[in-house]
Every structure is written in structure tokens, then in C-alpha cells.
Amino acid sequence: MSFYYILSFFGYSISEVHRTFSHNLFVPLIFLGLGFLFFSIKSSYLKKHGLNVSTILFILSFGTILHWVLDAIFQGSTMPLYPLFHFSFGLDLIGKLPPALQSSFTSVLDAAILIIWMIYLEIKHKISDFI
Numbered sequence: 001m002s003f004y005y006i007l008s009f010f011g012y013s014i015s016e017v018h019r020t021f022s023h024n025l026f027v028p029l030i031f032l033g034l035g036f037l038f039f040s041i042k043s044s045y046l047k048k049h050g051l052n053v054s055t056i057l058f059i060l061s062f063g064t065i066l067h068w069v070l071d072a073i074f075q076g077s078t079m080p081l082y083p084l085f086h087f088s089f090g091l092d093l094i095g096k097l098p099p100a101l102q103s104s105f106t107s108v109l110d111a112a113i114l115i116i117w118m119i120y121l122e123i124k125h126k127i128s129d130f131i
Helices: 003-009 026-038 044-050 055-072 099-125
Strands: none
Touching: 026 055, 055 099
16 A cells, blocks of 8 residues: 555556556565565564564565465456566456355455464464463
8 A cells, every 4th residue: 555655646546556566576575685685683672572674574575475366366367577567367266256245255254364363373372361
């Protein structure tokens, strides 16, 4: 979304920014490159929590790739090499569902991912001990 605010000053609309500038391979590569660049930087606050700047940047890189892939699989198409090439691809699996299920599918998927994440946190970190 921050791409939109920056590019809106140059006359781009939200539909021109989403799935073009924000859904290409260059965004995760930037995070990955910055992760390697900041590999040696240590922060005492982050270190206390077992993290460092490069770990956060690697997680952002992985997260943006995962978001991009999920968008390409489930909803519409993406342009992975924009602005160099204007080719797009996507499976649009939500568009192939019956119309009655299309509007609720993303909410159900989000809820399922949240439940799986909470189960993981309980197994790995025993979060119920903090309630």
C-alpha cells in the first residue's frame, strides 16, 4: 500500500500499482538484498528477543513472495517482472468457484491460516501459559 502513496504523486492509480509494482519479484529481492547487507548489524533490543535486522528482512522477503504466490494462485493475475516485462499469470482459483462461495472464500482462508498459526504458537511456545 505504501507503493501507492509514493507512486500516486506520479499520477498512478491504485489499480495500476496493486499487482504491478507491489506484486513483482523485485520487492522481495530488495528485502533479501537488504537482509544480506545488514547481516552484521546487531540491535540490543532485537537481540534480546532473538532477532536481528537481517532476520526481519529475510522474513519480509519470504512473506512478500508468499503473498505474491497466493495472490497469483487464488485471485486474479500478477506481473512478476513488471516494469521490465508486461506479461502476467495467475490461476484465479477463486474465480472458478461458484458465485455464492467467491465472496466468503478469502475470509474462510484467513480464518484457517489464523487457526493453524495459533495451534503452532501453542505447540511451539505454549501461549496458553500467558493467558
